[in-house]
Amino acid sequence: xxxxxxxxxLILSVLTVHAQITGGTIMAGGNARxxxxxxxxxxxxxxxxxxxxxxxxxxxxxFVLGVWGGFSSRSGISNTATWTVAPFVRYFMGxxxxxxxxxxxxxxxxxxxxxxxxxGYAIFLSDNVALEPALYYSQFFNNGLSHxxxxxxxxxxxxxxx
Numbered sequence: 561x562x563x564x565x566x567x568x569x570l571i572l573s574v575l576t577v578h579a580q581i582t583g584g585t586i587m588a589g590g591n592a593r594x595x596x597x598x599x600x601x602x603x604x605x606x607x608x609x610x611x612x613x614x615x616x617x618x619x620x621x622x623f624v625l626g627v628w629g630g631f632s633s634r635s636g637i638s639n640t641a642t643w644t645v646a647p648f649v650r651y652f653m654g655x656x657x658x659x660x661x662x663x664x665x666x667x668x669x670x671x672x673x674x675x676x677x678x679x680g681y682a683i684f685l686s687d688n689v690a691l692e693p694a695l696y697y698s699q700f701f702n703n704g705l706s707h708x709x710x711x712x713x714x715x716x717x718x719x720x721x722x
Contacts, residue, residue, distance in 0.1 A: 586617055589692075591612050591614070612628050624652075625647070631644075649661075656682075660677050677697050680715065690715075696709075696713050
């Protein structure tokens with residue numbers, strides 16, 4: 561057990577060494593998620609696949625300002641496609657980061673607003689490439705109606721000029 565804990569601590573400390581995001585760093589990549597929903601008391605279910613490309617620039621050390629787009633496709637209850645565009649801010653604390661964005665989303669002919677928060681961890685595979693698992697919370701608003709979504713993203717980012 562001690563060997564496992566020591567190995568985990570060593571791996572995390574090595575990954576943390578690469579965490580500094582300096583001003584002027586350009587971030588390009590995105591994240592994806594798969595969501596399968598089953599409805600209680602029914603044999604109805606739906607599957608949603610979402611892809612969110614991101615682009616950002618570190619204005620100062622550890623503070624990134626950028627924009628993300630998104631595309632979701634849902635099958636099951638109804639076959640729908642949704643697209644989203646939103647500016648975001650991200651703040652790094654070592655390898656950990658928090659991110660918030662607010663923007664516009666549209667499904668079919670219906671548009672609305674989306675607000676998203678996420679907290680994640682950048683696992684640097686090299687000086688410039690990172691895998692970024694994150695927990696997210698999204699809130700969607702449209703003409704007095706709203707719904708929320710909580711889940712896990714898996715991101716991939718390339719950091720230029722780091």
